[in-house]
Amino acid sequence: MTSAPPVETCRTDSGQARPPEQPDRGPGPGPAWAGLRTLAGQLRPQRGRMVAGVGLGLLGSLLGLAQPMAAKQVMDLVGRGQPAAGPMVILSVLVVAGGLLAGLGHYVLDCSAESIVCTARRRLAHLLPRLRVPVIEGTEPGDLIARVTSDTVLLRRAAPQAVSAAVNGTLITVATIVMMGLLDGVLLSVALTVIAFVGLVVIVVTPHIGRATRHTQEAVGRLGAGLERTLGALRTVKAAGAEPHATAALRRAAEYARRTGVRAAAWEAVSATLSAVVLQVCFLVVLGVGGARVASGAIGVSTLVAFLLYLFALAPRIGQLVEGVGHLQIGAAAAVRIREAEALEAEEVGSTEPTGAERRDDEATAASRRPSGSYERHRRPATVAFQHVRFAYRPELPPTHQHVTFTVPAGGMTALVGPSGAGKTTVFALIERFYEPDAGRVLLDGRDVRQWPLAELRAAIGYVEQDATVLAGTLRDNLILGAADATDEQIAAVLGLTRLDTMTARLPHGLDTQVGHRGSRLSGGERQRIAIARALLRRPRLLLLDEATSQLDAANEAALRDTITDTARHTTVLVIAHRLSTVTTADRILVMETGRIRALGTHTELLTHDSLYAELASTQLIGPGRRHSSKAPLPEC
Template sequence: MTSAPPTETARNDDQAPPPEQPAGRRAAPSPVWPGLRALAGLLRPQRGRLLAGIALGLLGSLLGLAQPMAAKHVMDSVGQGQPAVGSVVLLSTLVLAGGLLAGLGHYVLDCSAESVVCTARRRLTHRLPRLRVPVIEHTEPGDLIARVTSDTALLRRTAPQAASAAVTGTLITVATVVMMGLLDAVLLCVTLTVVAFVGLVVILVTPHIGRATRHTQEAVGRMGAGLERTLGALRTVKAAGAEQRETAALHRAAEYARRAGVRAAAWEAVSTTLSAVVLQACFLAVLGVGGARVTSGSIGVSTLVAFLLYLFALAPRVGQLVEGVGQLQIGAAAAVRLREAEALEVEEAESTEPDRPEGDGDETAPAPEQAPGSHERHRHPAAVAFQQVHFTYRPGLPPVHRHVSFTVPAGGMTAIVGPSGAGKTTVFALIERFYEPDAGRVLLDGRDVRRWPLARLRAAIGYVEQDPTVLAGTLRDNLTLGAADATDEQIAQVLRLARLDTMTGRLPHGLDTQVGHRGSRLSGGERQRVAIARALLRRPRLLLLDEATSQLDAANEAALRETITDTARRTTVLVVAHRLSTVTTADRILVMEAGRVRARGTHAELMARDSLYAELASTQLIAFR
């Protein structure tokens, strides 16, 4: 009977739009520099630690750079028959200090990496619950989860160490080349020719690594989305005997991720292999040319040995530089995906509508001390009004509301009835500001809901969805979800009102019993009663009930109907109903059809003058759920 927004779990509004392709699936690979800028933005808060880690690593590398010269001095001393104890002590000190400084630098970089990842995760987890409802409905949750987990983990493994490798590798490579030039300019020219070739390899290959890595992470996101889809509807999958079909889909996603990962690994292997081959060729060329120069007497054996030691030190540095650049590309790809998630539109914390001039119809807006969410909210029932509201879920689709206008006075119960697709549930979505109307206004106590801060607006409203949501955790956690300061006495009272006190007494740990994933350990009726109790515990000024008793047996439905009727004496109750017993007890009834309010009145009045309502009533309103 209800009209629902376009979601996977509630899609019974005839005009609900189909889901769009998730943003993570249609994103094109980003250019190199935007990705590096995004990565730099993530690393910037930790620049102090990063610089300290890089400096320690660089100092350790510089001490390592001095070791070949110290070794040359040892050889020269031994060759000349002079004591070499001091040179040996110096060489040993350089080796030990260099290793300690390099290890300390690595530790500092790892600490900064953990801080970068923690900050990125905190920023994402702060934004994701605040995403606008339309954004959530058009984005795969599994892909968002992958960005918080997989992409941030990738960032942790690559970014700080890669930045250090790129900086340290560059500086040490330059310093090593200078030292080699001081030893022999001819051998240096041979070395530089090879190093230039390695640089060309880096320039050509690293963009491919970045793109391949981005494809890999997007594939992982797709696999996470598929797994979330299957596990989120596991009972339905099992009942339909569709395990094999869903498994095949997950396997296809895993295979796609494997192929994308293999492509990324292939480009990394190309980069590493070419670098290794070129450096081996460099060693052979230096050995050949150097041997000839030793034979000709141009240089001594100790000079050739020192030069080869520098070459041996240069090889891993060049490899480190190549790997660092490649890892930066991987980190940049992860940073771009994190930046995309952070760019998703979130709800505004404050009012988004500019103040209107006096006389715009808001004269009855409550004073700040009576605003929604204040400590007085449970004492003043709220009034609701729709003024020429026009709404469409997405451009190009038929409107769900066509200039809807009605008024719900403060207090009492108002029922909304009508066939499927009439726009009933959308009324609740607009009151809660899950969506914004395309035209017209939704008023709470005479003030446009867009002028209320969201937190204060929603604190005044209790909302029970048609498909009630129960979160993993304890029963107490679910009941106090929107009322963390509720006392045990208040909880016990709403348990009695929702007819949950008997069930709670049977639970092994009472209110501290785990309810399972999405309340899987509770029956449908129990989940519905938990949702009602949760809404009542907030003591709302406006209670929205979307077929809130549809899954209850006759006895519990009758008892809760009495509770709702009693609640309507202290607050405003707006209910989407399909049972005639609920509708007939309402103070007023709105009949909706095709996005319009076609009639309003009491049960007796509508039976006498509205044919659609009479037809709905004659079938107990059940056929039009």
Template sequence: MSKAPAAEVTGHEPAAPKERPVGGSTGPARSGHRALLGHLRPYRARIAAGLVVALVGSVMGLAQPLAAKRVMDDMGQGRPAAGPVLVLSSLVVAGAVLAGVGHYLLQCSAESAVCAARCRLADRILRLRVPVVEDTEPGDLIARVTSDTTLLRQTAPQAVSAAVTGTLVTVATVVLMGLLDAVLLCVTLAVVAFVGVIVALVAPRIGRATRQTQEAVGRIGVALERVLGAFRTVKASGAEHREAGALHRAAEDARRTGVRAAAWEAVSATASAVVVQVSFLVVLGAGGARVASGAIGVSTLVAFLLYLFALAPRIGQLVEGVGQLQVGSAAAVRIDQVERLDVEHVESAAGAVGTAGAAGTAGAVGTTDSGRAGAADGASALGVAFHRVCFTYRPGAPRVHHEVSFSVPARGLTAFVGPSGAGKTTVFSLIERFYEPDSGRVLLGGKDVRQWPLSRLRSCIGYVEQDVPVLAGTLRDNLALGGEAPPAEELTRVLRLTRLDEVAGRLPHGLDTDVGHRGGRLSGGERQRVAIARALLRRPMLLLLDEATSQLDAANEAALRDTVTDTARDTTVLVVAHRLSTVTTADRIVVMEAGRVRAVGTHTELMARDALYNELACTQLLNG
């Protein structure tokens, strides 16, 4: 058995330094409070305005007991009380209005912070490296974008208001109570100190239980995404009951952790309520004794009790604020964890080569006589070369590529064949820079792919994946994915080449028909044709087809094979072959086995000298 020699790649630019391994974090972890403040910092001016307005309203509330004392004193001495009553009424109304305005401003700030966090998370998730996404559960990412940011919105105003307004007003209230009667204040503070100790002990437990609850909610999202991602398989396997059980267990975990958090919050709230009742009874008893002894007047006792009633909700607000701060901090930490995941560094569209045709970037894309987009030098196709490439998907896993070397010239059709697990699809993933090789070089157009700007690299490539994903939305949206709407004549041409014009003609709204979740309203073959049409509309310089016709019937497969052959005349086309009919028309065939290039040649050459290829061909390559 002979092997065709792998072509050496020489005279190219030196390999770029290997990038830092993916899957880690891009910076040190922040504490929960720092993470929460980081989300609120851009809106500090608006938050400060809301706090000032709310504080002014609270200060007006503090004047109300003094105004009530003045009313009682005037009435006791027979003086007219109309003026003080009017002042008291004005204070009540103005205080309530300002408190409402302050609350509105804080809520608006929270909504802005949440919107910004969701936008940052969306941008971050879409720029994550492929290995990071593969090591992360999609359902958990969804939970962090939705439920965790919702918690941020719910808790931020209460936490900030309690931390600033609640603290200042509580201190002012205590000072005014001391001015009225220092003895009663000491009695009150002795009771209030009790709740402070309880809150200090309970607050960390609230935060820990909240984090566990959010993690459990994330696991519900993970379980649900798993089921919806294979919905028909679950039904066909009769696995509804089993999968429902998994969802129920995840929900039960969330319930248990939620109950635990609620229990600690209840302890905190109960302590606050007890303080109010006990303080009132103690002050009422001690104050009554002081009134009886003549130490203070009745109006002073009433004013003190009014301050006590005003202090009670402030203490409750502080206690609740501490709990909400723990909840918000836990949510902020989970959001911060996503924002620290490794991402790809994709250049802005202004500095990248856009897709061909209407999507091209002026000055960066040249156009050949045939109307195809190319590099600045007018090239319309790119050669590909692998030079001693070794690759492992993750540390400790078996090696997928063992010094893979081959070269493919610009233009022409090259087929990759071999048993399952030979590393054929990995070739495409390395070209697209979804992963980085452990060693060796992958070259496109004579240049290491690590030296290409990512946006430019991918704009030159049309890629049809093995599972041909179709996104929810209209057929037109899927065809124009990643670029502007193609010209009508170009769209018509590609629809005809891929026989999608017949499909669009059958749909109720043509190209504007919604294809459903993951293209569920289309057949497998129709989804493959959508993916191929989408790739052709990019007018790529390199077309990667990973078993792109495996679900097509013979007639459509033959038509698309002719289309691919025609495209290969002025474009480099790489195909992971599934059918012998595709392989026999290829200009060259790369036979892979166990992560190595076994042989390279034409169909006739390989049939004569490579036993594995001969065996695969005799079984119609169905094992590939």
């Protein structure tokens, strides 16, 4: 069997491979602004709700801004011995109303954040299953999972609240400064000096926060990729005694993530600490200068108290502004990673949500071709043709196919045989359009597969891979994958054909039994039969079987071979076989060698006229009529 050669594990936005050893140096000033523009694009669909949330928060802050003036008025009235009940009521209303409006604005922003995250996740969930196979093979699945999970969490935490903090922090800071200037210009000049220093800190530190955050998220993606690799091959790791090696690799990834996280936290701490220290110094200086001005009679005590109240209100606003800018950088880094995932090359498979009319048509069509107790659709079998196909997995590698030309007529069974690496599995990959030929054409029913809508093309094909993939979930979920309209009678018929009915009968919950991660609760033979049943349930016009009986015992293999022979009467069956017993009854056999079609004929003809086929047959056959495997048949799994 021909397998795809390894490809680079890193790709650019366009999906082109890049050497994995080239580290991302992170966003400089230019990329930082590009990241903010990307973040703005993520937030744009919720701009109306965000404006409402920011507006409510801003109104609450403005009511809070009026509180020191109300407090000054109360102190002045009390100092003159006059009643202050009215101003006290006003002050109380300002406090309560400001708090309520701020809380409501926070809630509206949180709702918009959840919508932003949900939208990003839905886009990625729509995209990732549609990524082209070469892109998937060049990308770490764990890193893609991290972009859907942890990066979107950062987007949720950093985006709307950070925008609110930046907007409200800026406006309220300006308004507070204006109010402080109305009270006393000298004290304001002291405060402005401190504010300028804080602004310098923000300008210097913010790019480092964004760069460190992006490196942290990339490290988390590498850790996720390492976990996915280890857990996806856990039995192999255990059988090889490689737990220490796997553990060491995960520890290194976790340690790298810790170091990058500490670096990001350090820059955030520098920003927060400098801002806090400077503001404390500002308070002490203002208190000293203000006390001197009160003593000299330049200002009154109530003015100093009001100014200090504004300063107390200004300190958290400046901290909020600094934090908001930092979170915008974090959100921008997350948005860039999400955009990179969205820029990966995907297949055009059409909408997954049909209109009402299309849904009714689909249901009527499905009902019309749903014979009771049978899996056949009586759809006409497909024809397949390769015309001078040349294909290489990468330009620098030798071609896997070299001018491959053959025709498979409608109906019957055609077998592909040949040594490992001859290009047999690549034939299936090109028919399914997992890859596209570099030259030549692949035809289905005389039509280039590149001209077929992908959904229509693959709906006509049933494909059983050699590793018999089974997904986590129930047995029923796996059987109706791609055949959601299948009835219980059709499922029962297919279970009988693939000899899964006895297995299902002894399961505790029948078809609703959980099969475990990648079918871990099933034997290899059971997984293989489930994959075949799933393909048959789709009633394909073309059935592709990649050594689909390799893990079956002799009895089940013979029964399933009879089922495939029966299926070939109304479906075109193309099978890759390493067991010659699978192909002795084939209508025609294609012999492949080093990416070319070497010979075509029946089993008897090829034994006589093709030396390579005769050599392959000699390892499993003695004479054309007596099948003696050189290996004992695999036991029932």
